[in-house]
Amino acid sequence: MKKILFLLLFGILTLMAACKDDDDGGGTFNGEDLTNIAYEPTPHELVIPKGLPSMNIPADNPLTEQGIELGRRLFYDPILSKDSTISCSSCHSLKFSFNDVKAISPGVGGLLGTRSSMSLINIGFQNNGLFWDGRSLTLEDQALHPVENPVEMAEIWDNVEVKLQRSADYKKRFREAFGISNSLEITKELAAKALAQFERTLISANSRYDKKRWQLDPNPFLLSDLEVDGQKIYYDDLLGTAGAPTGHCAHCHDGSALYSSEVYRNNAITQVASLDDFPDKGRGEVTKLRSDNGMFKSSSLRNIALTAPYMHDGRFQTLEEVIEHYNSGGHYAENVVTGSITTLNLTDYDKKALLAFLHTLTDTSYYNNPAFQNPFK
């Protein structure tokens, strides 16, 4: 309640501020005509690398160079937050594959949420829900959330719109990207569209394993023996051979070059007395199905070596800990698929091999890509 009152007060104050501004101009502010700025959007052709599926691009938000560049600027601009301290990149930093290295990422004023940040990588290919619980269905919708989340950017969109409408640079860029004719036509929906366009370009398919798997590099020794053994554990290649190690990882982390099967599962990290007792119900909160409580998205393992700590709450510090968890079988609950989440009996060598394989999913060209970097630096 207090929070709402505060937000209301804040809203009124900023509205008053906005009004005062209008008065200076004399009478009602009718925005600024932008039609003198050329609107000639350049279509952006996406190149989809081998191993990745088609990308669903909404008909009303085609990719353009201008839209993508605007999206990149918005992504890196703290103007989206209440006190200009937090941008999307604060929690989604390129050098960590657009993740961060914190269990929980602080928002405005250092406030903490309850979940760990997620990598933004091949995000445009996802079609089974965004966030750990899948509650948002499109990038356009998702991009609206962080701004008004009190533990993230703690701002309200009305204010952001006013800030953008006043910026000479953004006025020009929104015109160039979306053909608006007046500065007052800068809306949160257009900002979200631009952010989504930028996010759809965040494509990665150049890890060492990609190079081997899709024969991008003829070198037969791309992966060491240890790594190949890990690959076999990951994909259950030796299933059916008595005593051979299997990890069942690909049942939830395949999707070809996505390394995410985009399923919601309980991977048995939380011990609960019953399905009603998960501290974070995850997917169950969204679907309202009791059996979905404690389920989270089987996120992509691409660039996973860069994004510790792990899981929706950042509980595991290292990949070694993650592997130990899966090897133990974790904590049984009714909705754990114990066909694959079960005691694995991996030897020390097997664990080393699996770890080595996970490292082959790192794409260094991704975080060195100049097109993804901060445009303000």
Place this chain on the structure above:
Amino acid sequence: MRNLAFLLLAILGFAACGDDDAQPKDPAATVNLNFRALYNGNPLVLYQPLDYPDGKQIRLQNFNFFVSKIKLLGEGTTPDYQLSGIEFFDFVGNQDATAAEKPLTRNYEKVPLGTYKGISIDFGVPSELNNANSGSLPSDNPLRQHFASHYWSDWDSYIFMKSEGIYDSTGDGVFNQSDIGFEHHPGTNEVLTSVTLLQPIVLTDKLVYDLNLFGDVYEIYVHEGVALDLSDPANKNTQSLSDLPLAKSLMNHWLSALSL
């Protein structure tokens, strides 16, 4: 008032004419394909104990599959008619008795009239579509929609069916970590199974025909009185490349598991 009535009539007449001109309607029927999942004749409810023939119980958590080339089989002058090239049925919603009564439905309009002698339906993904390229199909295609969850890159094949659950191997009436979880994921071209069911289907103009299909999971696991031994660890996980015979037999059991 008279004027208004006249205007209305005029508009109606106009609309009707326009419609007729644009598209003379061929006589056709609509077929609703209603798929229900059963366990031993009763609606399948996930997360509920189900009796297994060895006196123990199982519980299912996930049951879904691809079907393809769903055809009405023509007779006499009526040629075969393909209702759909590919569909995905996921019974994840069968979580209580009421939900389990409701079928998963697909509607096919403009089906040519005639007398059909039955249907044929393939369980699995046709070989020409069973590869990574299907991930590039348009976003409303089931093969694109379920690419991430069902395309298994190491085999270059889709997983045709996912049946996942737990077997109360200790027989204590409680499901827990000491029991055997199973995860049956058959795929690859070798396990594609064609099922034909004969029953006259007469389609007349404007008819909405309910084609009711029943898939009984029990029949997949218990074939001709012999139940798959779920206590055997070798039967716990099934993937075709490593465990082709078992994968094949589970898929083949659709021959008896499907009924009209």
